[in-house]
Amino acid sequence: MVKKCLRCNADNDDNAIFCSSCGTRLSGARPGILGPRPVGADLASRASIGFVMTIIGGFLIVLGSLALSYISTFIWGFATPPWFATMPSWAPVLIGIGLGMFVIMSSVLIYMPGYEALGGILGIVFSILSIMVLGGLIFGTILGLLGGLMAVLKK
Ligand SMILES: [Zn+2]
Structure with missing residues (x-):
């Protein structure tokens, strides 16, 4: 039957x-x-691609910031990028870790029902800001940006 x-x-x-x-x-x-309908089924249709991309982007930005003095020395011969020249070398590292954490927090918002678009927009903003600390060799910035866009589109 x-x-x-x-x-x-x-x-x-x-x-x-x-x-x-x-x-x-x-x-x-x-x-x-x-x-009611199992939560897992709803989460699967939620902005899950955006969540994954944004959280990886956030971690890359944090990692890139931790390695910022090595990367800067390799590119410019100084421990900080030129636009941070007036700051002590730990300052851009802290700024970068902070921005990466904000991107990770945005990904958590993306995962929460009803907050996909807000998390996506915040993820995009903080990912763009992370360019100043080279955004995890720019891979973190790109992932965060795309992940944020996917979240806004609820993918
Ligand atoms: Zn059916």
């Missing part, structure tokens, strides 16, 4: 509670047996 989904018309097993095709609760399923 099969149970037809009212929404997409797919055939489902008679014992099925949710449609195997579209996830809609099937009529005749005993309510309360699993409560």
